[in-house]
Amino acid sequence: MLKKTASDPADVGSRSSTDASATGHRPRLTPDLLRQMRVELLERTGEQWGIVETGSMVPMIDPGDRVLVEAICGIQARIGDIAVFQRQNELVLHRIIGRTRQPADGFVEKGDGNLVAGSVSLDAVIGRVREVAKPRSRLRPTRGWQRVVQVAIAWLEWLATRLQGGQLTNTRSAQSIPRGLVSLCCKKGSRWIHRLARTLTRTYISLCVWPRPGAGSEGA
Numbered sequence: 442m443l444k445k446t447a448s449d450p451a452d453v454g455s456r457s458s459t460d461a462s463a464t465g466h467r468p469r470l471t472p473d474l475l476r477q478m479r480v481e482l483l484e485r486t487g488e489q490w491g492i493v494e495t496g497s498m499v500p501m502i503d504p505g506d507r508v509l510v511e512a513i514c515g516i517q518a519r520i521g522d523i524a525v526f527q528r529q530n531e532l533v534l535h536r537i538i539g540r541t542r543q544p545a546d547g548f549v550e551k552g553d554g555n556l557v558a559g560s561v562s563l564d565a566v567i568g569r570v571r572e573v574a575k576p577r578s579r580l581r582p583t584r585g586w587q588r589v590v591q592v593a594i595a596w597l598e599w600l601a602t603r604l605q606g607g608q609l610t611n612t613r614s615a616q617s618i619p620r621g622l623v624s625l626c627c628k629k630g631s632r633w634i635h636r637l638a639r640t641l642t643r644t645y646i647s648l649c650v651w652p653r654p655g656a657g658s659e660g661a
Contacts, residue, residue, distance in 0.1 A: 497552030515563025521591035
């Protein structure tokens with residue numbers, strides 16, 4: 442999900458490959474090796490810029506947006522954080538919306554643009570997004586009031602996920618209603634809450650326009 446930037450170690454490998462072509466050798470950097478190099482650089486420097494390639498976090502993060510990831514371990518992650526974790530052969534960037542206890546301690550994760558949530562172990566989390574550079578906005582989701590908004594979005598997404606899975610219908614009053622009607626209401630309610638979370642995200646982004654109107658252009 443994260444693509445290399447100018448400071449990414451993959452650039453070093455690319456240059457090495459170009460230089461080596463003169464001698465007839467072209468070392469190949471596999472996706473697994475590139476991922477491992479990015480992880481090691483993040484651990485060594487403590488933070489790293491990257492470019493998001495997919496749309497699983499739309500509208501919070503669009504494809505092509507630049508993100509500043511800070512290195513953390515799983516126990517430092519919080520509800521509402523946009524975490525970076527390893528899954529199979531890729532680095533995934535999703536929001537943490539809850540915690541899991543079974544089969545092991547971990548988190549419920551979900552892309553803002555996805556309808557289905559997943560789970561991730563504590564050990565898989567390697568970082569979280571500290572800043573998002575969009576064409577017209579600069580987001581800092583771990584600071585002050587912006588952090589409060591991220592928690593609110595996470596709570597809405599968690600509620601939508603629970604409704605979609607029918608996990609809020611195991612009450613005495615719900616059991617007295619026809620199952621088909623309950624299922625329909627849960628699905629519609631889940632979609633409505635998901636849209637509400639997206640609306641909140643778009644409003645939040647609009648409040649973080651950069652540069653702010655009237656601030657003047659840089660270098661003027």
